[in-house]
Amino acid sequence: MNKQQSFKSVSDKIKHFTPFAEMIPGVLIIHQLDPFEPLYMSSKGLELLGVNLNELKEIGKDYHQKFFNNDHMSDFLPKLNDLLEIGDPSESITFFQQVRLKGRMDWAWHLSSTRIFMMDKGGKPTHIITVSQAVDQMKHIPNKAERLLNESVFFKENLDLFLSLG
DSSP states (O other), X not given: OOXXXXXXXXXXXXXHHHHHHTTSSSEEEEXXXXXXXXXXXXXXXXXXXXXXXXXXXXXXXXXXXXXXXGXXXXXXXXXXXXXXXHTOTTOEEEEEEEEOOTTOSSOEEEEEEEEEEEEOTTXXXXXXXXXXXXXXXXXXXXXXXXXXXXXXXXXXXXXXHHHHOO
8 A cells, every 4th residue: 555545534544644744844734636626725824824723614605715925826827737647756846926915915936846745546646735825935946036037027928029039
Protein backbone atom coordinates (compact mmCIF):
# COMPACT_ATOMS: atom_id res chain seq x y z
CA MET A 1 0.00 0.00 0.00
CA ASN A 2 1.49 3.38 -0.98
CA LYS A 3 1.45 6.50 1.15
CA GLN A 4 -1.36 8.09 -0.90
CA GLN A 5 -3.71 5.19 -0.06
CA SER A 6 -2.81 4.60 3.59
CA PHE A 7 -5.56 6.90 4.92
CA LYS A 8 -9.22 5.92 4.77
CA SER A 9 -10.44 9.46 4.08
CA VAL A 10 -9.16 12.95 3.47
CA SER A 11 -10.50 14.05 6.86
CA ASP A 12 -8.49 11.24 8.47
CA LYS A 13 -5.36 12.40 6.66
CA ILE A 14 -5.97 16.06 7.56
CA LYS A 15 -6.53 15.14 11.22
CA HIS A 16 -3.24 13.25 11.25
CA PHE A 17 -1.43 16.07 9.46
CA THR A 18 -2.77 19.10 11.40
CA PRO A 19 -0.28 19.09 14.32
CA PHE A 20 2.62 19.15 11.85
CA ALA A 21 0.98 21.83 9.69
CA GLU A 22 1.09 24.27 12.59
CA MET A 23 4.89 23.90 12.79
CA ILE A 24 5.47 24.89 9.15
CA PRO A 25 6.87 28.43 8.82
CA GLY A 26 4.23 29.56 6.37
CA VAL A 27 0.57 29.05 5.60
CA LEU A 28 -0.64 25.58 4.72
CA ILE A 29 -3.85 25.07 2.73
CA ILE A 30 -5.57 21.86 1.61
CA HIS A 31 -8.08 22.14 -1.23
CA GLN A 32 -10.43 19.60 -2.63
CA LEU A 33 -10.49 19.76 -6.41
CA ASP A 34 -14.14 19.13 -7.26
CA PRO A 35 -15.48 21.58 -6.39
CA PHE A 36 -12.33 23.64 -5.92
CA GLU A 37 -12.59 24.88 -2.34
CA PRO A 38 -10.50 24.90 0.84
CA LEU A 39 -10.93 22.16 3.42
CA TYR A 40 -8.16 23.16 5.80
CA MET A 41 -5.90 26.12 6.48
CA SER A 42 -3.31 26.47 9.21
CA SER A 43 -4.10 28.95 11.98
CA LYS A 44 -1.53 31.45 10.68
CA GLY A 45 -3.37 31.66 7.35
CA LEU A 46 -6.77 31.97 9.00
CA GLU A 47 -5.43 34.80 11.14
CA LEU A 48 -3.95 36.61 8.12
CA LEU A 49 -7.26 36.38 6.24
CA GLY A 50 -9.32 37.29 9.31
CA VAL A 51 -11.55 34.20 9.24
CA ASN A 52 -11.94 30.97 11.16
CA LEU A 53 -12.01 27.53 9.54
CA ASN A 54 -15.83 27.29 9.58
CA GLU A 55 -16.13 30.71 7.90
CA LEU A 56 -13.54 29.68 5.32
CA LYS A 57 -15.48 26.52 4.52
CA GLU A 58 -18.71 28.54 4.25
CA ILE A 59 -17.04 30.82 1.68
CA GLY A 60 -16.36 27.62 -0.27
CA LYS A 61 -15.69 27.98 -3.97
CA ASP A 62 -15.82 31.81 -3.71
CA TYR A 63 -12.69 31.72 -1.53
CA HIS A 64 -10.32 32.30 -4.42
CA GLN A 65 -12.37 35.21 -5.77
CA LYS A 66 -12.49 36.85 -2.33
CA PHE A 67 -8.84 36.58 -1.28
CA PHE A 68 -6.70 36.26 -4.44
CA ASN A 69 -5.88 38.42 -7.43
CA ASN A 70 -7.42 36.26 -10.14
CA ASP A 71 -6.18 38.55 -12.93
CA HIS A 72 -2.87 36.67 -12.76
CA MET A 73 -4.21 33.12 -12.76
CA SER A 74 -3.25 32.57 -16.41
CA ASP A 75 0.30 31.68 -15.31
CA PHE A 76 -0.79 29.39 -12.48
CA LEU A 77 -3.68 27.41 -13.96
CA PRO A 78 -1.71 25.70 -16.78
CA LYS A 79 0.94 24.63 -14.23
CA LEU A 80 -1.76 23.22 -11.94
CA ASN A 81 -3.49 21.43 -14.82
CA ASP A 82 -0.18 19.87 -15.88
CA LEU A 83 0.53 18.76 -12.32
CA LEU A 84 -2.88 17.13 -12.03
CA GLU A 85 -2.62 15.56 -15.49
CA ILE A 86 0.75 13.98 -14.66
CA GLY A 87 -0.69 12.78 -11.35
CA ASP A 88 2.68 12.28 -9.66
CA PRO A 89 2.36 13.09 -5.92
CA SER A 90 6.11 13.66 -5.68
CA GLU A 91 5.97 16.56 -8.19
CA SER A 92 5.19 20.13 -7.20
CA ILE A 93 4.72 23.53 -8.79
CA THR A 94 5.86 26.87 -7.41
CA PHE A 95 4.35 30.25 -8.26
CA PHE A 96 3.84 33.80 -7.07
CA GLN A 97 0.37 34.96 -6.10
CA GLN A 98 -1.20 38.07 -4.67
CA VAL A 99 -3.38 37.72 -1.57
CA ARG A 100 -5.73 40.21 0.08
CA LEU A 101 -5.07 40.05 3.81
CA LYS A 102 -7.35 41.25 6.60
CA GLY A 103 -7.25 45.03 6.98
CA ARG A 104 -5.23 45.65 3.79
CA MET A 105 -6.45 47.28 0.62
CA ASP A 106 -3.38 46.33 -1.41
CA TRP A 107 -2.23 42.88 -2.46
CA ALA A 108 0.41 40.99 -0.50
CA TRP A 109 2.83 38.88 -2.54
CA HIS A 110 3.26 35.22 -1.58
CA LEU A 111 5.47 32.47 -2.94
CA SER A 112 3.52 29.22 -2.96
CA SER A 113 4.27 25.58 -3.72
CA THR A 114 1.57 23.02 -4.46
CA ARG A 115 1.49 19.26 -4.82
CA ILE A 116 -1.05 16.48 -4.81
CA PHE A 117 -2.29 15.65 -1.30
CA MET A 118 -4.69 12.80 -1.98
CA MET A 119 -5.80 10.64 -4.90
CA ASP A 120 -8.77 8.35 -5.46
CA LYS A 121 -8.38 4.58 -5.88
CA GLY A 122 -7.99 5.07 -9.63
CA GLY A 123 -5.02 7.39 -9.16
CA LYS A 124 -6.88 10.59 -9.99
CA PRO A 125 -5.93 13.59 -7.79
CA THR A 126 -8.76 14.67 -5.50
CA HIS A 127 -6.97 17.13 -3.18
CA ILE A 128 -3.94 19.40 -3.30
CA ILE A 129 -1.79 20.88 -0.56
CA THR A 130 -0.16 24.30 -0.78
CA VAL A 131 2.46 25.96 1.40
CA SER A 132 2.57 29.72 1.03
CA GLN A 133 5.10 32.19 2.39
CA ALA A 134 4.74 35.98 2.37
CA VAL A 135 7.52 37.68 0.45
CA ASP A 136 6.73 41.18 1.73
CA GLN A 137 9.38 40.79 4.43
CA MET A 138 11.99 40.39 1.69
CA LYS A 139 11.84 44.01 0.56
CA HIS A 140 13.28 43.54 -2.93
CA ILE A 141 11.17 40.52 -3.92
CA PRO A 142 7.75 42.23 -4.21
CA ASN A 143 9.21 44.96 -6.42
CA LYS A 144 10.87 42.39 -8.69
CA ALA A 145 7.74 40.23 -8.80
CA GLU A 146 5.61 43.27 -9.64
CA ARG A 147 8.01 44.26 -12.43
CA LEU A 148 8.06 40.72 -13.85
CA LEU A 149 4.29 40.53 -13.71
CA ASN A 150 3.91 43.87 -15.47
CA GLU A 151 6.42 42.82 -18.14
CA SER A 152 4.57 39.54 -18.67
CA VAL A 153 1.21 41.31 -19.00
CA PHE A 154 2.74 43.88 -21.38
CA PHE A 155 4.26 41.13 -23.51
CA LYS A 156 1.00 39.15 -23.68
CA GLU A 157 -1.01 42.26 -24.55
CA ASN A 158 1.44 43.21 -27.30
CA LEU A 159 2.42 39.79 -28.65
CA ASP A 160 0.82 40.41 -32.04
CA LEU A 161 2.75 43.68 -32.40
CA PHE A 162 6.03 41.97 -31.49
CA LEU A 163 5.36 39.17 -33.98
CA SER A 164 4.63 41.67 -36.77
CA LEU A 165 8.10 43.25 -36.44
CA GLY A 166 10.54 42.31 -39.20
